[in-house]
Amino acid sequence: MFGAAIIGDSPEFGLLSAIRAGSENAMAELYDRYSAVVYSVALRVLSDTGAAEDILQEVFMQLWRNPGLFDSSRGKLGPWLAVIARNRAIDFLRKRRPETDIDDVVVSVEPDLAEEAQRARAMEKVRGVLSGMPSPQRSALEMAYFEGLSHSEISAKTGEPLGTIKTRIRAGLLALRKAFAT
Amino acid sequence: MSVHEQFAEDLAVYALGGLQGDERSTLEKHLQDCAGCRNELEQLRGDMSLLALSVGGPKPPARARARLLKAVAGEPRPVAIPRRRSWWTLIPSLAAAAMAVAAVFFWIENTELEGRLASLERQQATLQAQLLLAHEVVATLTAPDAMNVTLVAAKTPPQPQGKVMYVKDRGSLIFMASNLPAIPAQKAYELWLIPMQGSPMPAGVFKPDRKGGAMVINPPLPPGTEAKAFAITVEPEAGSSAPTMPIVMMGAGE
Numbered sequence: 001m002f003g004a005a006i007i008g009d010s011p012e013f014g015l016l017s018a019i020r021a022g023s024e025n026a027m028a029e030l031y032d033r034y035s036a037v038v039y040s041v042a043l044r045v046l047s048d049t050g051a052a053e054d055i056l057q058e059v060f061m062q063l064w065r066n067p068g069l070f071d072s073s074r075g076k077l078g079p080w081l082a083v084i085a086r087n088r089a090i091d092f093l094r095k096r097r098p099e100t101d102i103d104d105v106v107v108s109v110e111p112d113l114a115e116e117a118q119r120a121r122a123m124e125k126v127r128g129v130l131s132g133m134p135s136p137q138r139s140a141l142e143m144a145y146f147e148g149l150s151h152s153e154i155s156a157k158t159g160e161p162l163g164t165i166k167t168r169i170r171a172g173l174l175a176l177r178k179a180f181a182t
Numbered sequence: 183m184s185v186h187e188q189f190a191e192d193l194a195v196y197a198l199g200g201l202q203g204d205e206r207s208t209l210e211k212h213l214q215d216c217a218g219c220r221n222e223l224e225q226l227r228g229d230m231s232l233l234a235l236s237v238g239g240p241k242p243p244a245r246a247r248a249r250l251l252k253a254v255a256g257e258p259r260p261v262a263i264p265r266r267r268s269w270w271t272l273i274p275s276l277a278a279a280a281m282a283v284a285a286v287f288f289w290i291e292n293t294e295l296e297g298r299l300a301s302l303e304r305q306q307a308t309l310q311a312q313l314l315l316a317h318e319v320v321a322t323l324t325a326p327d328a329m330n331v332t333l334v335a336a337k338t339p340p341q342p343q344g345k346v347m348y349v350k351d352r353g354s355l356i357f358m359a360s361n362l363p364a365i366p367a368q369k370a371y372e373l374w375l376i377p378m379q380g381s382p383m384p385a386g387v388f389k390p391d392r393k394g395g396a397m398v399i400n401p402p403l404p405p406g407t408e409a410k411a412f413a414i415t416v417e418p419e420a421g422s423s424a425p426t427m428p429i430v431m432m433g434a435g436e
Contacts, residue, residue: 024251024255027254028247031250037235039239039246040237040239043239044237053243056242061257064257075224075228078231079228080231082234083227086230087199090199122235123236123238126233126236127236144195144200145230145233148198148199148200149200150195151201152202153200154200165195166192169191169194169195169198169200170194173194173230174229177228
């Protein structure tokens with residue numbers, strides 16, 4: 001089930017409230033919940049443990065410095081952190097300044113990703129969707145997501161038309177959405 | 183809310199950060215005005231976040247946790263500070279209170295000034311009206327072409343006449359005369375204020391015109407002098423400090 005969720009009584013809401021009040025223990029608990037997601041994305045993009053640790057540090061410190069950056073009424077914290085981590089890792093990979101302000105990112109997706117069992121089930125489902133895609137489509141999606149390539153660069157790399165790359169990327173994302181909507 | 187089909191694929195590429203150049207700027211401009219496409223962009227970012235789950239990978243090393251918590255401890259957030267409130271945190275409140283007091287003070291002062299200004303404006307209007315009237319009176323009295331007519335009982339031969347208007351408190355005086363006999367050269371008429379007590383006080387030297395008319399306006403007299411009568415004598419042209427007899431005209435207050 002996709003869509004924005006009001007989670008005022010959720011555990012993460014309580015953690016964020018405590019972090020706003022300056023609780024270091026709450027920050028440690030939040031790290032324990034979501035560090036695996038953040039680190040694995042950064043490591044997949046960068047293939048460098050030291051750089052991935054830097055991204056991990058940067059993402060959580062940004063949340064510590066300004067918990068208000070995350071709007072809990074518009075999605076789950078786990079997916080939001082995953083998007084932030086991926087974007088920062090791509091920026092690092094391409095040696096460029098951050099292109100997206102952290103507070104511009106709004107993520108409407110339901111899986112929390114905080115619990116390991118929940119994350120494992122979600123991982124199995126995502127991998128199933130990806131493996132079911134035609135290879136060129138999966139490849140285009142992964143190049144865009146994990147390598148941060150533009151559709152023009154993917155087109156140049158694969159020799160396929162720009163429009164085709166765009167279509168494959170969108171179709172790939174919609175396939176993931178559909179899988180989690182049922 | 184629907185998604186504009188022409189932007190649907192660009193939105194997906196944009197969510198992944200892969201849209202460049204004109205396509206990007208065009209889409210960003212469209213997103214400012216289109217809630218449907220903004221909503222779709224959020225959905226696509228959610229879809230995109232699911233890709234993070236396709237990689238398992240190892241957990242971060244323990245040193246990463248220690249590093250983060252050390253950094254957190256070394257960087258207490260400003261929002262925690264209000265629990266240990268120091269005097270300088272009160273500065274904004276004190277400044278606001280001071281500004282409020284100052285605003286009230288200036289409002290009161292402004293109201294008073296406005297009242298005084300209105301009063302002064304009323305006084306000025308009154309003075310202007312009085313001044314205008316005075317100018318008109320003086321202009322009529324002093325106009326060289328003014329016709330001076332003294333009315334007397336019918337069949338009465340013309341007689342020398344004088345009229346004094348005197349305001350004691352101001353020491354102001356206006357004297358008008360008519361039908362005065364011509365006066366020899368080197369001589370002049372002199373008007374005297376005869377006080378209730380003391381010697382007569384000089385109240386102006388004058389010569390009649392060829393028709394016998396004459397006027398004296400505000401001779402130098404001390405304010406507050408109560409007059410018992412006024413008199414006219416003939417004196418040298420320069421005037422005298424004491425009247426020279428005889429008195430040619432005299433009148434007492436009514």
